[in-house]
Amino acid sequence: MFARRVAVVGTGYVGLTTGACLASLGHRVVCADLDALKVARLKAGQVDILEPGLNELVVEGQAAGRLEFVVGARNAVADAEVVFLCLPTPMGAGGAADLSAVESVAEEIREVLPYGCVVVCKSTVPVGTSERVKALLQREDVAAVSNPEFLREGTAVRDFLHPDRIVVGSDSPQAAERVAALFAKLGAPTVLMDAASSEMVKYAANCFLAMKLSYVNAVAELCELLGADVTSVCEGMGYDKRIGQSFLKPGPGWGGSCLPKDTHALVQIAESVGVDFTLIKSTIEANVRQQQRIVGKVRDAVGGELAGVRVGVLGLAFKAGTNDLRDSPALAVAEQLVLEGADLSAYDPEVTGPLAGMLVVDDPYQAVKGAEAVVVLTDWPVFRTLDWVRIADLTDGHAIIDSRNHLDEDALVRAGLVHSGVGRAPLARPQFS
Incomplete structure (x- = not known):
């Protein structure tokens, strides 16, 4: 498996677990968050989320030089090959998902994304969001990919490292395969669509x-x-x-x-x-x-x-x-x-x-x-x-x-x-x- 340069935007349950686990698989990961205090605590190895095994992975990843934390999405994506958007999509008006965080970050990072990188939406989003992200990026060289998470709180680390399946979707088969390759070491069934x-x-x-x-x-x-x-x-x-x-x-x-x-x-x-x-x-x-x-x-x-x-x-x-x-x-x-x-x-x-x-x-x-x-x-x-x-x-x-x-x-x-x-x-x- 080739080690990749990965950026993860958002350090909630999904983002922090994704970043720490990808680092444990050998990738070099930079995690970004808007909360400077939270970033400082993570740098110090302090994880506020109650999630078995997560604190240890954060400490081990930083000690190995494969995991770091920065403030602001733009500071994380500068040399990334793959960028994961792990942002909140809370219930909005009428029950629809609120995509404002996803859309805001897509607009924020589009000018600083490296040529040919892949942007992956790991947040739970409505059908058509990858297409929407692609339009917001305004970059023909950057592919948009969907890679939904199936993590349960309380067993998120175990679920990530021992998944039932990996689901990757993109209108670019090459981009989908690049993202799927990040998880190859897990040996899980991978479904491309x-x-x-x-x-x-x-x-x-x-x-x-x-x-x-x-x-x-x-x-x-x-x-x-x-x-x-x-x-x-x-x-x-x-x-x-x-x-x-x-x-x-x-x-x-x-x-x-x-x-x-x-x-x-x-x-x-x-x-x-x-x-x-x-x-x-x-x-x-x-x-x-x-x-x-x-x-x-x-x-x-x-x-x-x-x-x-x-x-x-x-x-x-x-x-x-x-x-x-x-x-x-x-x-x-x-x-x-x-x-x-x-x-x-x-x-x-x-x-x-x-x-x-x-x-x-x-x-x-x-x-x-x-x-x-x-x-x-x-x-x-x-x-x-x-x-x-x-x-x-x-x-x-x-x-x-x-x-x-x-x-x-x-x-x-x-x-x-x-x-x-x-x-x-x-x-x-x-x-x-």
Whole structure:
């Protein structure tokens, strides 16, 4: 594999992981960000993102002389052969992706790009963005390529270095092959296609996953009403190779930095060409309903009225293994509890306050003290090992709403607590060895 000179613009989850991992593969990488303080911290080997293995790669890359950080995109691309745009594309007006950051950087760097380099959009962007970037660059010698990322927060480094596939799209086959060659050392299946198809892959994949999660949450509701156990149902489904085990776990809804904005964006993309994508609309509606169902479980547990009721909250991040609160379903549930008048005290191992409307504490036992109900919203492993007998003594009520079926139900029952999960009817269930 030939080592290449690579620039990465943006040092968020995607950009920093991309830069550090490409450096670990032997490429010489310059990462750029507008935030001078952030750049200074990265130069000092300080990574603020909670991502296993990432800090080590940043330190190792700089020590090896293959990774550096600069302020400003223009300072990163001067001698680059490949430039990755890893910029935020948040939900804009009406749910469409906001491409202002991508467009701004494309205009900023066009005059300083080396002759014949390739500009790669790694951000999740609507179909046609590569063509738009190409037009903004105003450089016939510079090719635009789409290379969507499939990184999960909490396992981003592992996902990058052990990918299921590499997707590269461009209307220039030569440019696509140049980008694909950067990842050759990974030995992953590589799929080359046109730019529009590559851009569509990311939306199609993420929206399918969101749909799968909304589906299993709907199945969980049916299980509660019909006396079935969703855990057993999902196990029975998951062995079917056509379905698979992943994303078959009910919870308080899906969230994070990708699925909410990508589902809304795909609806907007579809509407722009006259397609009413009712399946994705229903997926979004089902997700909101699931969050409301969890709020309803807490409300029912305290007698039907939340105003003035103290509720302990365990977990605020959108998933365990990250400190990301962006579109967190846990936070959405907590905020709805606050809107209904509940007095919230919350704990998350990686989230500190303040947060509007609730007290965020640094100890789980403090969070549940005096609570009439406790709701578990993020499946941090530490929650399974809490002293539930102590919690039973600290709380004023006995209800534990386990929105992710994460806890040991028997341990809670032995402590004198009442466990309420998702997709499990309040009936005695036979135990099979």
